[in-house]
Amino acid sequence: MFYERALITKKVALVPTMGSLHKGHEALLKRSKEIADVTIASLFINPKQFDSHKDYARYPTSIDSDLNIFEQNKVEIVFMPDKNEMYNPNFNSVIKINDLNNELEGNYRKGHMDGVSTVVMKLFNIIKPNIALFGEKDFQQLKVIEKMVYDFSMDIKIEPVQTVRDSNGLAVSSRNILLNKNQRISAQSISKSLKLAIVAFKKGKVLTNEVCKIVIDYLDKIEEVKLEYVTIRTLDTFKEIKSIKGPFVLLIAAYVGDIRLIDNYVFR
Ligand code: PAF
Secondary structure (H helix, E strand, C coil), X not given: CCCCHXXXXXXXXXXXXXXXXXXXXXHHHHHHHHHCCEEEEEECCCHHHCCCHHHHHCCCCCHHHHHHHHHHCCCCEEECCCHHHHCCCCCCCCCCCCXXXXXXXXXHCCCHHHHHHHHHHHHXXXXXXXXXXXXXXXXXHHHHHHHHHHHCCCCCEXXXXXXXXXXXXXXXXXXXXXXXXXXXXXHHHHHHHHHHHHHHHHCCCCEHHHHHHHHHHHHHCCCCEEEEEEEEEECCCCCECCECCCCEEEEEEEEECCEEEEEEEEEC
């Protein structure tokens, strides 16, 4: 479909997705409809952000149901490029937001954050949105995109949307579909451990190693759950801190069986 932002005087919002849509994506689409006149959703499983071929190959797909969800949420345009359209055979560039891209997710999943910033830069340049919406569940991703937009003076407003959880507290994610029944129950312990840590903080624990230890000790007892990292960072600088003095985010990554999940709790 022909589309030219210059011809549209209305506010255009982009909701980038890799498909396999869930309630978290719907929250992004709903927010987009509130703040923009035109919502464009992209659906592209970006090979560059997977650190293993196995993970890429088993990433869930559900195109028919995704297109239905876009339609139900009154998305005006769906951008669904194929791999060669996004990356021509000579494509050889990387957008690297130094420091941020190599930490946490970028450290444990080598190249992951570079893949995200590269594809999002491309999506921004192709679609030229005024606004782009990202879920807080991928908190580091949100920070990377905010920094990229700032550093490259891009005229795009980044709109964060709160994490959506199921009734047991599990943060909704496309990967949840890969969990079997028992693993789904074990996975609930991730958000429970975050809640326990926050309760301890509210009761007066401010040393981050003590707050993180609550998460470590709790998850240690849960079969099938293997903690990868837990860390506390300031909300604005995203730097790791020793003691909590202001707004922060508690971030966690853990394996349930061989499914890797991330979650976080934002304290403003
Ligand atoms: O959050 C995601 O689904 C992906 O990382 C994104 C932003 C669509 C880039 O591929």
